[in-house]
Amino acid sequence: MSEPILAPEEIEALMAEVGPSEHADAIFAALPPIKQPEKVDKFLFAGSDEDSPERYPMFVNLQERLTEMLDEQWKELFRRDISVHVQELASSVYKDLITTDTPQVYFVFEVEGNGRMMVTFDTAMIVAFVDAMLGGDGESSENPQTLSPVELRLSRRIAEKIGNTLSNLWKPVQPLTFEVYKLDYDPQFLAVTSAMEKCFSTLFDVKISESQTGKLGVHYPRPFLEPMLESLRVTVSDEPSETDTEWTDALMDRLSSTPASLRFELDRCQINIGTFLALKPGDFLPIKTKANDPCKLWIEDIPIFKARPGESDGVLAAELIEPIHSGGKS
Known part of the structure; x- marks a missing residue:
């Protein structure tokens, strides 16, 4: 049988805080006997050292x-x-x-x-x-x-x-x-x-x-x-792994041969159906872009470059000015 968890004098000190000694003795006497455990292991509070x-x-x-x-x-x-x-x-x-x-x-x-x-x-x-x-x-x-x-x-x-x-x-x-x-x-x-x-x-x-x-x-x-x-x-x-250059090169080759729809857009305008039906050769559309203003070069629905309309070898061409970064801001 191991030692009790609390010694008699410790119990007495605790009961003294409850009330006068006679009152405490009466309460203590009315309590049923408390069975003591056969073995009480030492308890250690768990903790971790953040600097470990x-x-x-x-x-x-x-x-x-x-x-x-x-x-x-x-x-x-x-x-x-x-x-x-x-x-x-x-x-x-x-x-x-x-x-x-x-x-x-x-x-x-x-x-x-x-x-x-x-x-x-x-x-x-x-x-x-x-x-x-x-x-x-x-x-x-x-x-x-x-x-x-x-x-x-x-x-x-x-x-x-x-x-x-x-x-x-x-x-x-x-x-x-x-x-x-x-x-x-x-x-x-x-x-x-x-x-x-x-x-x-x-x-x-x-x-x-x-x-x-x-x-x-x-x-x-x-x-x-x-x-x-x-x-x-x-x-x-977390350490960087070795790059598979063969796979990367093959991917770039396939991407390079993939077709893409490219368009050069001068400007857009909005007219009503009546005006559209009444259009005839020689009419002008209300485009707001000025002659020297840059326009946008698109791939599918993504604007890629700012460009300026021009001429090369007698045909219309788009002169690239600067890339348009993600978010639509140049």
């Missing part, structure tokens, strides 16, 4: 592409297969990202017009990277808390490589140049964004060897992504 990365399909796609790019680069550096996969996409608060018990190395990048973002590595991973760069096995046998001056200096080369990778990653969405702003293992003075700013975070699991794994985090403050959010909402199905 999953709401932006293109952003998710970019993180999957980043996995492939890093896997390929690090395989070449370590001269063996390195496993990289996305562990989690999350909406995080910046303050929480820099409050961790695991020793981290922080790479801060700046993009003109967008601001700063951050990439985090477990410190042991950076030591393993530096060891591989120096021709070693690419492993860290200890649990380092900080980096040596040599390791910190070589870390900048790692950061520059990451920056180039991120620039290439974002190029199809928006050209961005990721410049290294700061490297540190003390997060207090990174100045990436405000403490409570929301960030889109991608956490990667990296398996360097059978005995060593680590975490990589890529964190974008929301203001950094703001100019690109509309583009990031695009799904794969």
